[in-house]
Amino acid sequence: MTKRDPEVIARLSADAMSVDDNALRALGIERIAVGPGSAKMAMTVRSDMTNGHGMCHGGFIFLLADSAFAYACNSHGQRNVAQQCQVTFLAPGKLGDRLVAEAYERHRAERSGVTDVTVRDELGAVIAEFRGHSRAISGSLLPKD
Amino acid sequence: MTKRDPEVIARLSADAMSVDDNALRALGIERIAVGPGSAKMAMTVRSDMTNGHGMCHGGFIFLLADSAFAYACNSHGQRNVAQQCQVTFLAPGKLGDRLVAEAYERHRAERSGVTDVTVRDELGAVIAEFRGHSRAISGSLLPKD
Amino acid sequence: MTKRDPEVIARLSADAMSVDDNALRALGIERIAVGPGSAKMAMTVRSDMTNGHGMCHGGFIFLLADSAFAYACNSHGQRNVAQQCQVTFLAPGKLGDRLVAEAYERHRAERSGVTDVTVRDELGAVIAEFRGHSRAISGSLLPKD
Amino acid sequence: MTKRDPEVIARLSADAMSVDDNALRALGIERIAVGPGSAKMAMTVRSDMTNGHGMCHGGFIFLLADSAFAYACNSHGQRNVAQQCQVTFLAPGKLGDRLVAEAYERHRAERSGVTDVTVRDELGAVIAEFRGHSRAISGSLLPKD
Numbered sequence: 001m002t003k004r005d006p007e008v009i010a011r012l013s014a015d016a017m018s019v020d021d022n023a024l025r026a027l028g029i030e031r032i033a034v035g036p037g038s039a040k041m042a043m044t045v046r047s048d049m050t051n052g053h054g055m056c057h058g059g060f061i062f063l064l065a066d067s068a069f070a071y072a073c074n075s076h077g078q079r080n081v082a083q084q085c086q087v088t089f090l091a092p093g094k095l096g097d098r099l100v101a102e103a104y105e106r107h108r109a110e111r112s113g114v115t116d117v118t119v120r121d122e123l124g125a126v127i128a129e130f131r132g133h134s135r136a137i138s139g140s141l142l143p144k145d
Numbered sequence: 146m147t148k149r150d151p152e153v154i155a156r157l158s159a160d161a162m163s164v165d166d167n168a169l170r171a172l173g174i175e176r177i178a179v180g181p182g183s184a185k186m187a188m189t190v191r192s193d194m195t196n197g198h199g200m201c202h203g204g205f206i207f208l209l210a211d212s213a214f215a216y217a218c219n220s221h222g223q224r225n226v227a228q229q230c231q232v233t234f235l236a237p238g239k240l241g242d243r244l245v246a247e248a249y250e251r252h253r254a255e256r257s258g259v260t261d262v263t264v265r266d267e268l269g270a271v272i273a274e275f276r277g278h279s280r281a282i283s284g285s286l287l288p289k290d
Numbered sequence: 291m292t293k294r295d296p297e298v299i300a301r302l303s304a305d306a307m308s309v310d311d312n313a314l315r316a317l318g319i320e321r322i323a324v325g326p327g328s329a330k331m332a333m334t335v336r337s338d339m340t341n342g343h344g345m346c347h348g349g350f351i352f353l354l355a356d357s358a359f360a361y362a363c364n365s366h367g368q369r370n371v372a373q374q375c376q377v378t379f380l381a382p383g384k385l386g387d388r389l390v391a392e393a394y395e396r397h398r399a400e401r402s403g404v405t406d407v408t409v410r411d412e413l414g415a416v417i418a419e420f421r422g423h424s425r426a427i428s429g430s431l432l433p434k435d
Numbered sequence: 436m437t438k439r440d441p442e443v444i445a446r447l448s449a450d451a452m453s454v455d456d457n458a459l460r461a462l463g464i465e466r467i468a469v470g471p472g473s474a475k476m477a478m479t480v481r482s483d484m485t486n487g488h489g490m491c492h493g494g495f496i497f498l499l500a501d502s503a504f505a506y507a508c509n510s511h512g513q514r515n516v517a518q519q520c521q522v523t524f525l526a527p528g529k530l531g532d533r534l535v536a537e538a539y540e541r542h543r544a545e546r547s548g549v550t551d552v553t554v555r556d557e558l559g560a561v562i563a564e565f566r567g568h569s570r571a572i573s574g575s576l577l578p579k580d
Contacts, residue, residue, distance in 0.1 A: 063204030
């Protein structure tokens with residue numbers, strides 16, 4: 001297995017992104033898996049993410065989905081940035097729920113990509129669907145060697 | 146000025162929402178103004194919102210915009226929830242920047258609304274445009290009397 | 291096979307929609323298949339759909355995708371209307387191309403649904419990705435009996 | 436008034452686009468006005484645009500909005516293409532209605548733009564809100580001289 005292996009590139013890219021990802025750590029987002037064009041992440045809804053009815057602020061659900069999107073679209077070694085994202089809230093996330101986001105690249109062309117993310121609660125019920133549009137920028141996430 | 150005054154209703158609705166809004170407090174989001182169908186809020190980019198290049202994670206920009214959206218679409222006393230939101234990232238937010246989000250209701254029909262939010266940095270440059278779709282649910286934010 | 295069979299309901303629903311669908315006929319959109327939560331349709335790019343460079347006006351690509359979306363989200367017998375749609379244009383459609391749209395329901399809850407549509411050209415290259423949000427309204431597409 | 440005048444550039448750009456715009460002519464879309472970053476267009480709902488209940492197929496409302504978007508984002512002389520569009524359907528368009536779309540550029544950076552379009556019926560009621568994302572490509576719409 002050489003470093004050109006897509007799975008290895010995905011892992012190295014994720015490692016490079018994680019080093020300084022303060023936001024991910026602050027939110028307690030856990031990286032479950034990354035692969036070429038995919039990422040799976042989890043976050044437990046804390047009280048400081050709720051709106052007082054014990055419901056997770058939609059913005060934190062977005063953050064979880066957006067993180068999975070970022071790791072999926074950056075999994076090929078090339079740096080990518082989010083351009084435009086859309087999220088549909090289908091059911092509430094509740095205090096204490098462990099939410100899981102799964103991202104899959106739906107389309108990748110020369111410089112632009114479309115990635116879909118589904119967020120589910122502990123019982124597997126879909127609570128949000130997210131679609132992110134990314135654009136490649138200059139710069140690699142991989143170590144030179 | 147009676148309680149039926151739209152400006153008063155907007156302020157009372159925002160007060161009711163704020164009481165238990167843990168997320169808003171945790172993020173240090175400041176409510177600058179609310180009115181009928183509008184809201185203006187600010188947030189300073191902290192290190193725990195950045196991704197290691199000193200750039201604000203897009204999800205926190207979304208959170209700020211989403212909060213302004215929530216207060217704007219809930220400003221008429223009737224409870225509303227976000228259904229679907231779309232955000233376009235136009236420029237990065239940087240560590241220490243005080244970002245300001247201004248939300249205006251663009252359309253409001255019987256039960257559904259469309260609200261636009263513009264997020265600017267300290268110099269007034271637009272860093273994100275957000276469009277949120279809300280839906281009225283049962284329940285009032287106003288005290289009974 | 292009774293009328294309660296989902297496949298039969300999908301076909302009967304599509305037939306009911308087609309009867310007066312002037313737009314579909316005017317555009318020469320061909321219904322290839324419908325099933326429970328799915329639809330496949332084709333349209334050939336005519337000169338009156340182009341913008342002078344022989345490129346299909348994006349709006350007609352939207353129309354094809356939107357039609358597949360409509361037949362997919364109405365395939366359960368219950369009337370549904372489009373609320374909000376988003377389309378990403380990835381490659382141009384060209385004069386004479388036979389474009390094929392495939393729609394799959396991604397999520398369906400009590401009254402709202404999310405349906406994804408992919409539009410491909412003759413060679414199978416993706417030219418557009420579409421996501422539609424539907425809402426059930428009163429009324430059935432099925433004959434009473 | 437020189438050709439560098441933004442109003443003149445907008446008119447010349449629109450004229451250049453119109454020459455071969457078969458789709459616009461086929462749909463009977465009328466150009467009411469163009470300016471720097473803006474466009475206003477009208478379309479009357481014909482029977483071949485309806486779905487049998489005398490309701491305009493949402494795709495034709497999209498087409499009208501998309502056309503106004505195209506003329507607005509191409510009004511600076513530089514060629515632009517649509518990348519991603521989102522439309523919210525708020526009320527039905529009816530057979531015979533003369534729909535009017537007004538497009539305004541909300542944001543324009545080096546190569547990308549965000550343009551909002553509102554579609555109203557004859558009585559001024561909003562029937563759709565549209566947001567389009569454009570990207571500049573090489574090529575000018577203006578005559579060389």
